[in-house]
Amino acid sequence: MSTIKAAITAIGGYVPDYILTNQILETMVDTNDEWITTRTGIKERRILKDKNKGTSFLAIQAAKDLFKKNNTDPKDIDMVIMATATPDMPIAVTGAYVATQIGAINAFSYDLIAACSSFLFGMSVAAKYIESGHHKKVLLIGADKMSSIINYEDRATCIIFGDGAAAVLFEQNTEGLGIQDEYLRTDGAGRPHLKIDAGGSLLPASVETVAKKQHFVFQDGKTVFKFAVSKMADVCEKILKQNNLKGSDLDWFVPHQANKRIIDASAKRLGLPDSKVMINIHKYGNTTSATLPLCLWDYEKQLKKGDNLVFASFGGGFTWGAIYLKWAYDSN
Numbered sequence: 380m381s382t383i384k385a386a387i388t389a390i391g392g393y394v395p396d397y398i399l400t401n402q403i404l405e406t407m408v409d410t411n412d413e414w415i416t417t418r419t420g421i422k423e424r425r426i427l428k429d430k431n432k433g434t435s436f437l438a439i440q441a442a443k444d445l446f447k448k449n450n451t452d453p454k455d456i457d458m459v460i461m462a463t464a465t466p467d468m469p470i471a472v473t474g475a476y477v478a479t480q481i482g483a484i485n486a487f488s489y490d491l492i493a494a495c496s497s498f499l500f501g502m503s504v505a506a507k508y509i510e511s512g513h514h515k516k517v518l519l520i521g522a523d524k525m526s527s528i529i530n531y532e533d534r535a536t537c538i539i540f541g542d543g544a545a546a547v548l549f550e551q552n553t554e555g556l557g558i559q560d561e562y563l564r565t566d567g568a569g570r571p572h573l574k575i576d577a578g579g580s581l582l583p584a585s586v587e588t589v590a591k592k593q594h595f596v597f598q599d600g601k602t603v604f605k606f607a608v609s610k611m612a613d614v615c616e617k618i619l620k621q622n623n624l625k626g627s628d629l630d631w632f633v634p635h636q637a638n639k640r641i642i643d644a645s646a647k648r649l650g651l652p653d654s655k656v657m658i659n660i661h662k663y664g665n666t667t668s669a670t671l672p673l674c675l676w677d678y679e680k681q682l683k684k685g686d687n688l689v690f691a692s693f694g695g696g697f698t699w700g701a702i703y704l705k706w707a708y709d710s711n
């Protein structure tokens with residue numbers, strides 16, 4: 380009997396219309412286009428302006444885009460994994476709401492929260508359900524409304540993040556295509572460096588936490604940068620070694636879009652030319668759980684059946700890792 384692998388068979392995406400440019404940010408905080416561009420690679424990001432819409436709205440649009448392109452019947456989906464750092468609300472699972480709204484009425488769903496590694500870890504989880512043989516179609520959505528947790532008076536964070544969503548469908552593959560290997564890591568020592576202090580069980584919301592702006596993202600950028608550069612490059616090297624691959628065997632590197640300098644450092648360690656590195660940070664910024672699938676959404680037409688892809692991420696927690704996947708279809 381041939382082994383079942385978990386292959387990506389469709390992609391959908393969505394970014395809101397409103398474009399927050401570096402020039403607009405110059406009018407909001409003490410920053411400038413030159414600083415943002417050279418330090419991060421970001422030129423603009425998308426923001427969901429409608430205050431009555433949460434992350435679920437972004438996720439639903441991405442899933443609908445996937446269904447439109449792929450002709451999948453939502454009723455055939457067994458499971459919806461909602462990778463996000465900004466669920467609509469605590470307790471009521473955002474993925475469950477999204478699944479119902481998109482007509483995935485035969486699916487079960489839950490939210491997977493691992494900061495900027497939510498989607499990467501979600502790929503690993505989706506693969507396990509598919510590889511077990513019990514599930515045939517798993518929809519993994521990466522979505523975040525980062526603007527809901529960003530302080531637009533804090534120049535250390537507001538220049539970085541954006542809103543967006545993208546979804547991928549995982550299906551069984553018996554041709555050896557799909558997820559080949561993974562190397563995932565966490566280290567709780569990273570907690571002080573990238574976090575939201577209040578609103579959880581440790582420091583519930585109060586008048587004081589709101590006054591102190593403790594419901595917004597705090598990032599010690601320098602420390603996170605240092606870890607991200609070395610850890611992301613380490614796991615990329617490790618995943619190649621585990622699979623007896625050289626950088627030249629890769630067709631695409633799909634890195635978390637947190638900072639162009641971190642991406643460049645990892646690509647350099649892999650010995651990859653720019654032409655093999657997926658980049659869209661300049662137009663979306665850091666969309667947290669959506670960065671990896673939005674890369675696939677943007678580059679889908681260039682992907683060919685059998686292409687070797689390495690995905691890598693680094694995020695709060697700390698959480699990080701790399702996944703090696705063989706692409707399963709030609710888009711054209």
Ligand code: UT7
Pocket residue numbers: 409410411414415418419495534535538599600601602603604607636637638641665693694695
């Ligand atoms: O996705 C989750 C994981 N997150 C990451 O991987 C992000 C990792 N960190 C980073 O990407 C970078 O650390 C940042 C982009 C956040 C910051 O870049 P940096 O090169 O580490 O800058 P810095 O924090 O060391 O600040 C350098 C200088 C400081 O001024 P002084 O002390 O040298 O006078 C800052 O006050 O730049 C100043 N600065 C700014 N200037 C203009 C900080 N933010 C800004 C800004 N505009 N927005």
